Each structure stands twice: as structure tokens, then as C-alpha cells.
Amino acid sequence: MSSTTFDIARGADAPSPARGRKASLSRDTAAGYAFLSPWLVGFVLLTAFPMVASLYLAFTDYDLFRPPQWVGLENFQALFADRRFITSAKVTAVYVLVGTPIKLAAALAVAMLLNMKHRGQGGYRSVFYAPSLIGASVSVAIVWKAMFIDNGIVDRIQQFFGLPAGGWVGDPSRTMPMMILLAVWTFGAPMVIFLAGLKQVPAELYEAASVDGAGAVRKFLKITLPMLSPVLFFNLLLETINAFQVFSSAFIISGGTGGPADSTLFYTLYLYIKGFAQFDMGYASAMAWVLVVVVGAITAVLFRTSKGWVHYSGDSR
Numbered sequence: 159m160s161s162t163t164f165d166i167a168r169g170a171d172a173p174s175p176a177r178g179r180k181a182s183l184s185r186d187t188a189a190g191y192a193f194l195s196p197w198l199v200g201f202v203l204l205t206a207f208p209m210v211a212s213l214y215l216a217f218t219d220y221d222l223f224r225p226p227q228w229v230g231l232e233n234f235q236a237l238f239a240d241r242r243f244i245t246s247a248k249v250t251a252v253y254v255l256v257g258t259p260i261k262l263a264a265a266l267a268v269a270m271l272l273n274m275k276h277r278g279q280g281g282y283r284s285v286f287y288a289p290s291l292i293g294a295s296v297s298v299a300i301v302w303k304a305m306f307i308d309n310g311i312v313d314r315i316q317q318f319f320g321l322p323a324g325g326w327v328g329d330p331s332r333t334m335p336m337m338i339l340l341a342v343w344t345f346g347a348p349m350v351i352f353l354a355g356l357k358q359v360p361a362e363l364y365e366a367a368s369v370d371g372a373g374a375v376r377k378f379l380k381i382t383l384p385m386l387s388p389v390l391f392f393n394l395l396l397e398t399i400n401a402f403q404v405f406s407s408a409f410i411i412s413g414g415t416g417g418p419a420d421s422t423l424f425y426t427l428y429l430y431i432k433g434f435a436q437f438d439m440g441y442a443s444a445m446a447w448v449l450v451v452v453v454g455a456i457t458a459v460l461f462r463t464s465k466g467w468v469h470y471s472g473d474s475r
Contacts, residue, residue, distance in 0.1 A: 290346025
């Protein structure tokens with residue numbers, strides 16, 4: 159065999175660089191999926207499958223004890239004829255529309271205070287963030303309820319200052335402010351995000367505004383808010399979605415009934431009552447998917463409108 163023929167034969171058997179890169183990429187892909195497999199299994203079993211199952215159950219009559227019976231759109235039609243469903247939607251809407259802006263305003267105000275240079279800055283940050291570490295848990299809801307009942311600490315403070323006495327828990331006109339106060343009290347997470355955003359605002363902008371004679375209000379409106387708009391949008395989106403999902407605090411404070419007079423009948427609480435107290439799982443599944451659609455629509459609107467007021471670094475608008 160000639161040397162030329164031997165070289166050609168040896169070259170045909172040798173792996174090409176492209177084939178080696180492809181094999182390496184396949185090994186990396188397999189390794190990536192292997193590391194992702196616990197999350198993928200959990201997502202399929204704990205999220206994707208329950209969502210598909212609930213979508214099917216939304217079109218059935220199912221009480222957890224008998225096989226589901228297909229009823230089509232009857233559950234969705236029954237929603238808007240249900241007085242308590244309408245009430246739960248209104249209660250949740252008030253909580254979202256009033257509580258979320260107040261919580262974000264408090265978080266931004268405290269973040270701006272903490273952004274100033276002073277002694278013990280780290281300690282103050284820890285103190286303000288501490289309530290968010292606990293969150294709206296069952297224990298916090300129990301303490302909150304004890305504070306606002308008749309002859310509780312809030313009632314005693316009211317009596318001390320000569321204000322009308324009486325607990326907030328049993329007063330339908332005061333339960334919503336009480337729930338909003340509980341939400342605002344845990345403003346630590348958005349506060350930290352606002353504080354991180356404030357650290358990124360160039361000091362030169364404030365110095366230039368001071369030279370031009372701008373006051374504190376003008377600096378806030380013309381510099382701070384525009385520069386914080388991406389952070390504000392993120393917090394607004396996140397807190398709006400979280401507000402729609404409030405459950406544990408309403409369950410504990412109302413005793414699982416939504417009282418008094420359905421003033422704490424939040425949407426998720428009524429969903430729980432229908433599904434796990436009255437065992438109408440088909441109806442509860444329909445409620446769940448209505449909530450998914452509403453939250454998805456609000457999210458889409460926020461993203462669409464953000465083009466007019468959210469300004470990113472390097473944006474030419």
C-alpha cells in the first residue's frame with residue numbers, strides 16, 4: 159500500500175473536530191439534564207400535573223369522594239351567580255388596590271431614609287427587614303389577632319388616648335385596615351430591593367440638580383423615580399401577585415370563615431372553603447383558574463403599560 163493510500167485510510171478513521179465538539183456538547187447536555195432532573199421531576203409532579211388535573215376538574219362535579227362527573231361550563235356560570243364569590247372578589251380587589259401601593263410607598267420611604275449615611279446603618283436595616291423574615295405566617299397572624307381583639311394592646315392604646323374603644327377583629331369596618339397594616343408591616347423585601355436600586359443612582363445627577371436649584375421634591379420626581387422605575391416595576395409586579403394570594407393571615411384572623419360579615423373573605427380563603435370545607439372541588443378548581451386568568455391579564459397589562467413609564471439604562475426614549 160502506498161503512503162498516500164495509507165494516509166487517506168487513516169484520515170477516514172480519525173474523528174473530525176466537528177464530531178468531537180458535537181460529542182462533547184451531547185455529554186454536557188446530558189450532564190445538565192441530570193442535574194436538573196430533581197427539579198424537573200418536582201415541577202412535573204407538584205406543579206404541572208396538578209394544574210392540568212385542576213383544569214379538568216374545573217369542568218366537572220367532584221366532591222373528593224365520588225368520581226368526577228363532566229358538567230361543562232356549569233361551574234364557571236355558577237361563579238357569577240354566587241354572592242360570596244362576588245364579595246370575595248371585591249374584598250381581594252380592595253386589598254390589592256389599596257394595600258399594595260401603601261406597602262410600596264412605605265418600603266420606598268424607609269429605603270430612602272436608610273440610604274442616608276448615618277451611624278448604625280446596618281443595624282437599622284436589619285431591624286426594618288426582620289418582619290419580612292417571619293412573613294405573614296400563622297404565628298404572626300395569631301399575634302396580630304391578639305393585638306387587635308377587644309381589650310388587646312391596640313384597644314388599650316385607643317382607650318389611653320381617648321379614642322373609641324373596641325377591637326378591630328369583630329368590626330367589619332376595621333378588618334380591612336387591619337389586614338392592610340399587617341401587609342405593610344412586612345415591607346422588608348421590597349425595601350431591600352429599593353435600597354439596592356438607590357445605590358445605583360449616580361450622585362452626580364443630584365449634584366447637578368442642586369446646582370440648577372432643584373429642591374428635594376423635584377429631585378425625587380425627576381431623578382429618583384425615573385432611575386428607580388425598573389425596580390419599582392419589579393416590586394409592583396411581585397407585590398401585586400403576592401397580594402392576590404393572601405390566605406394564612408385571613409384564615410387565622412377570621413377563624414376560617416371570612417367574617418365578620420365576610421369582611422375578610424379573601425378570594426383564596428373562599429376557594430379553600432369551597433374546596434376543602436364544602437368539598438366542592440370542581441367549583442374550587444374553576445375559581446383557581448379564574449384567578450390564574452385574572453392575574454395573568456393584570457401582569458400583561460403591567461408589562462404593556464410599563465413601556466411608557468419604565469426607563470432602563472441606555473434607553474433612547
